[in-house]
Amino acid sequence: MRKVIIVISGLVIIGLGVWINGMLANSKKEPEKKTQHKVNSVYVETAKNEAVPVTIGTSGSVLAKDRMEIFAEVTGVFESGSKAFKAGTSFPAGSTLIRINDDEFRASVVSQRAAFKNTITAILADIRFDYPNSFSMWNDYLNSIDIEKNLPSLPKAKTDQEAHYITGKNISSTYYSIKNLETRLSKYRITAPYSGVLVSAEVTPGTLVSPGQKLGEFIKPGVYELELNVNSTLKDLLVLGKEVNLTNIDKSKSWVGKVARINPQVNTSSQTVQIFVEVKAKDLNQGEFVEADIDAQDVVNAIEVPRSLLVNNESVYVVENNQLRLLPIKVVYSKENSVIIQGVEDGAKLLSKPFPGAFEGMNVTIIE
Incomplete structure (x- = not known):
């Protein structure tokens, strides 16, 4: 019995201790929490628009400003000239760059000139009788023809009747046919239009070249x-x-x-x-x-800022009434680490260093 009384008394004492401890804990008041308003410090610079140079x-x-690619316009065997047709060779103006064998075609042209000269000889008797005032002119023209050289220009008829006679004898048509052949004959020899250097050579002597084939490149x-x-x-x-x-x-x-x-x-x-x-x-x-x-030209009414200050490449932060505000701008020119922008008014407080987590309306203080 005595042991039971001792156990019950111990339990009562423990329960009273727990009850008293709870009462004391409930009686303590929690201290009032004070609301703190965090203010962020930012660096700014006063905007001043000016003419910003752009490089x-x-x-x-x-x-080379003066350069030409050399192409063949006729068919023939490429022949060596006075200088080797090789890259690095210099040629003075007017010298022969390329010579293509023209023996066969030249002989044909000489034959045509000789035939033309015979035609002029044949009409001199008629001209002496029908157009005596023009006889000496045509006779001098006949004597000026050298079948190894290009034909001289045709004399100009003194009357319409004389012109019709010359046309009827196919003098004009034959003359222009030969001049066309002479132009083609000149393409067998390509000369340097200016003093320069051959920078590439695509053919060697003895090569059969064809029209449209690239032969080399020449520069000044x-x-x-x-x-x-x-x-x-x-x-x-x-x-x-x-x-x-x-x-x-x-x-x-x-x-x-x-x-x-x-x-x-x-x-x-x-x-x-x-x-x-x-x-x-x-x-x-x-x-x-x-x-x-x-x-390049200077960009007027602009400022240059670090590229890191751009927001979506279309705006920057400025400080107004101790708050951040997004200001739309125009990017005129971008450099590696900076940009030239327009749209910021003089005197605006422009963020000079990026602030992590910045947003429009954020309360800030300016660091002078």
């Missing part, structure tokens, strides 16, 4: 053109005559050229326009790859 960077290969060194493709949105910034700074790949050489031509047509697939830069340099070579920096 367009691009690259390409230079080609010293004046080169660089064809560049520039984004069409920048077309209005390009001006004829603008200087262009050129450098080779390893930056060991530099040259200055000028914008010579601008093609207004936009490439439909790449949305670019072609510009052609002319540069005079003795140490440039056909096909050499160069990098170009084009000083």
Whole structure:
């Protein structure tokens, strides 16, 4: 019995302790939580619009301004000339670049000239009798004909009747037929239109060439053109005559050229326009790859900002009344790390450093 009383008393004491502890815990009041408003600090700069210079960077290969691809227009055996027809050979202006054997065709032309001379001889008696005032003119023309050379120009008839007589004797038609043959005969010999260098040779002496066959390429060194493709949105910034700074790949050489031509047509697939830069340099070579920096027109009423400040490439953040606001802008030109934009008013507080998690309406304080 005594043990039972002791156990019951212990349980009662434990229960009272638990009850008292609960009462004390419930009597404690939780401290009031104070609402905190987080304010973010941002860096800004005061916008000031001005004329921002634009330098367009691009690259390409230079080609001689005066160059020609040489094609055969007649059939024959290619013959060697006074100089070897090989790449790297220089030719002065007027010298023979290519000679194609013309023995057979030349003989045919000489025969036609001789026949024409005989025709003129045959009509002299009629001209002396019917057109005495023109006899000396036609006689002099006959004596001027050399069957080994191109025919001289036909005399001009003094009367309509004389002209009709000459036409009736097929003098005019025969003359122009021979002149056509002479033009074709000249195609057996191709001369250098200017002093230059042969940069490619596709045939060797003894080769039978055919019309339309490429024989080589001839250039005039010293004046080169660089064809560049520039984004069409920048077309209005390009001006004829603008200087262009050129450098080779390893930056060991530099040259200055000028914008010579601008093609207004936009490439439909790449949305670019072609510009052609002319540069005079003795140490440039056909096909050499160069990098170009084009000083285009300045963009007026614009500012340049880091590319990281753009939001969806169409707006930037400004601070108004200690809150962020998205301001729509126009991107005029993009560089590697920055952009030139328009649409920001002078005096606007423009974010100068990107702020992670920024959103329109965010409360901010400006760091001076």
